Amino acid sequence: MAKRTQSDAPTLRQRSAVFFALMTFLPLLLNLFILFQYDLKLSRFVVFVLVGAMVIAGLGFLFLLKTLREITVLAKHFRKLAHGDYHTMKEHNVSNDLEETAHIGNAFNSVLADLKAHSQLVEQLKKSHGQEVEFLDLVSDVTSEIDLSVLLQRVMGEATRMLNAERATLFLNDEKTDELFSRVAQGDEIGEIRLPNHLGIAGSVFTSGNTVNIAHAYADLRFNPESDTQTAYFTRSILCVPVVNRNGKTIGVTQVLNKLDGPFTEKDELRLKAFAAQVSIGLQNAKLFDDIQCMQNYNESMLESMSNGVITLDEEHTIITCNAAALRIMCVTPEDILRCPAHDFFTDSNAWILEKVRGVDEGHTQEVFMDAELEFAGERLSVNVTVLPLLSHEKKRLGSMIMLEDISNEKRMKLTMSRYMDPTISNQLLEGDKEFLIGKSVEATILFSDVRSFTLLTEAIGAQEAVALLNEYFTIMVECIQQEGGMLDKFIGDAIMAAFGTLMSHDDEEDRAVRTAIAMITHLDAWNVGRTAFGQQPLEIGIGINTDIVISGNIGSPKRMDYTLIGDGVNLAARLESACKYYSTRILISENTKRKLRGTYRLRHVDRVVVKGKTGPVGVYEVLDYHTDETFPNLMDVVGYFREGMGRYQSGDWTEAIQAFEKALIAHPGDKLSRTYIERCEHLRAHPPEEAWNGVWVMTSK
Structure with a gap:
């Protein structure tokens, strides 16, 4: 095997180049891999930055190769000089090489600075990406969270954390009071805050719809230091943005206080606006959910009712x-x-x-x-x-x-109506005569009657006996109405409403109604004698009569109609029936009815009163013809004394009025109406009316 020479071994330049390439490109590739692991689409900006950084790194790498080559050449020359080979100085200008080397070193430092800035940029991108992921999680919660309070607390908490602030507050507008109230307020022991929606920083943002970023709160004249005094808090910086709904209407404001690392930036403004948008979405979703829930509950309640x-x-x-x-x-x-x-x-x-x-x-x-x-x-x-x-x-x-x-009960009701109504009226109701269906205004006399304390009586005797009692009672009362040609309008529980002069007109409708009331009391007293003999509790009723213009007609739908009467005249008759309890009387008629009576009756003027639901006074009279000498001794004397007392009472002479009413009591100690007026006069004498007395008494109950 051939021996490996020194020239064949990797040089310092080669090893440095490889090491630098690894140290440059591997972090970039690693950062790119990490960002893609979030399974999110990278923005164009991020891709542009990464590609640019890689290009810069590549150029730096080529520049570094050239630099290392020059350093290698210089090192070779210095080694020759160290061995006494000065011929190198002629071959190569060392001074120029040193200057070039210094220039290369400066360029190398610049490259290192660029690489450091690139690393910081990557770290910022990673941090920003993490915040975007957290914000996307928050957006997901907005679309899924049903509990609005939990959602808003979460949003405001995240806003405080991401903006590195001390606390945040969400103000919503109360359109009824024109106030901003704190829907979410962070801070210990902070209750609900309310302030006019045009004052302060929050009010300024709400009315203008513009963002306000204040680095020094106390330097801004719009800031109210009193809020810090009330909450034991010191406000340094404020960032406040409007909360706008999908229709572009400002519904509130969101503000964060005291950024921990300096004033709020434009980036903070954009981020808080994003949070405010999520708050608006949460509020709209919650309102939509509430509307749907209310509609569902309404439909269910409607079906059940x-x-x-x-x-x-x-x-x-x-x-x-x-x-x-x-x-x-x-x-x-x-x-x-x-x-x-x-x-x-x-x-x-x-x-x-x-x-x-x-x-x-x-x-x-x-x-x-x-x-x-x-x-x-x-x-x-x-x-x-x-x-x-x-x-x-x-x-x-x-x-x-x-x-x-x-309609089973309706059929039975029609049979019952045919028993207690004139056949003509019954036929019109059943046949649906067209003229009968059309509503019209007529002058009629309305009679209302009601059983006193019937609820307590029902509890005492039980349901079955109560029904039997009502049937027997209604039979007697309706017979009295029928005898005078009246029309039974309806039963209202234990109450009766009858009318005279609607379909079948007579010349003496008022007299017929009064005679009916007298007959009802007379027959009731006779019936009570029998009940008392059997140890049963007697019934007491009150009757109110009024004559006025009312609207009569078949009211309802084509499937279900009801012939009835409506109008103020009907309401006044009902109020007079209720007033019988207050005046301790049994039959009360209005001055409208009294004025049109043709017959002669024993009446006494009870009061001039404004009943509940009316604005004008009406004269009220008591009918006494049902009384006997046993039930009301010295009746005419009592009426005379009472008339005298009423005259004194209406003129404001309380003492003289009391004396006259006391004479009436002496003539008939059981006259509760005289006793009532004595008590009223004593009260008025002790507490005189603030305004000029006109003799009119105002009733505050029905």
């Missing part, structure tokens, strides 16, 4: 939902019907419904079946059935819906 039954089926005719009304109508439990195939539930005499559902599925149009019959739990029901297709926005079939309206 409906009196009509609603059943939904999927494409395979499996029963998916059934509201409470449908469960009640069909007398089933959720376990009996939910997830049950429709052909297993609607069987025998009810199978026709499934046939109608199939027909609706094919035609994609709803069908209505009036007064149909269904049988559940051995009971036949009269129902109105509506079958509707459930379609997507693309008109694709999603299923079907069945609506059940139980």
Whole structure:
């Protein structure tokens, strides 16, 4: 084997070149590999920087080879000189070589500085890339987090950390008060902060929509030092940006305080704007979620509160939902019907419904079946059935819906109405006469009656006895109304609403209403005698009567209508009935009714009062004709004394009024109305009215 010569061994220049190549290109390739490991697309800027750095490194590498060659030549000359070979000086200009070597050294140092800057740039890119990854994670949380409070705390916490600040605050605008309030406020023991939305740094940003970056807070006149005093905090620097929704409307501001390593930079501004954009997205997503949730809850509540039954089926005719009304109508439990195939539930005499559902599925149009019959739990029901297709926005079939309206009670009600109403009225209601359907304004006299303390009585006697009691009571009362040609408008629990002069007009509607009220009290007292004899609790009622213009007509939809009366005249009659409890009376009529009475009745002026819901005063009178000498001794004397007392009362002479009312009490100690006025006059004498007394009493309750 040939012996290896010294010239064949790797030279210092060759070894240095290889080492420098490895030290230059391997870190670049390693950095490029690390960045690609994040599975993210590199931006054009990053690629440009990396390629440029590699080009610079390559040029530096070539320059370094040349430098090493020159150094090798110089070293060779110096070795010859050391052995006494001065002939080298002639062959090579050492001085020039030294100058060139110094120049090469300076260039080498410049290359090293460029390499160091490149390394720092790579480190900054890696750090920036890490922050971008963290921000992308935050964006992912914004789209998935449902709890808005948790989300906002996370966003503001990340903003504080990434901007290297001490704390951050999110202010949202309260449109009702025109205030900015702290939705998220970092800091120990910081409660809700509220400030006008046009004051301070936050207010300036909110009104202008511009970013504010303040290096020295106390040097800015917009800054309010009082906030630092209240929170025991010292603010040095502030960065505040607006929070804008998708419509371009400013809904709040985000601010960070006291950057730890100097003032906030333009880069910080861009980053905080990005955080503010995520806050806006989170708020909009949360609002959208709340709106959807509210709509869902509203729909569910609406279905559960409906009196009509609603059943939904999927494409395979499996029963998916059934509201409470449908469960009640069909007398089933959720376990009996939910997830049950429709052909297993609607069987025998009810199978026709499934046939109608199939027909609706094919035609994609709803069908209505009036007064149909269904049988559940051995009971036949009269129902109105509506079958509707459930379609997507693309008109694709999603299923079907069945609506059940139980009209069994309505039929029974019509039978009951025919018993207690004039046949003409009943026929008009049942036949739906066109003129009868049209609403019109008529002058009518409205009568309201109500049983006193019926709820307590029901609790004492039980439900079944309460129903029997009401039926017996209504039979007596409606008979009195029918005898005078009145129309029973409706039963409202234990209350009765009747009208005189709507469909069948007479010349003495007011007298008919008053006579009806007197008859109702008289028959009630006679009935109570029998109840008391059997140890049963007697009933007490109050009656209010008013004459006015009201609107009468068949009100409702073509499927369900109700003939009724509405208007202020109806409301006043109801208020007078309620006022009977306050005045301890049994029949009260308005001055409108009194003025049109044709007959002679024993009346006394009770008050001039403004009832709840009205602005003008109305005169109120008590009807006393149902009384006997036993129930109200010295009636006319009491009425005379009371009239005298009322005159004194209305003129503001409290002492004289009290004396007159006391005379009425002496004549009839059981007159509670006189006692009420004595107490009122004593109160007014002790606490005179602040304004000029006009004799009008204002009622604050119904």
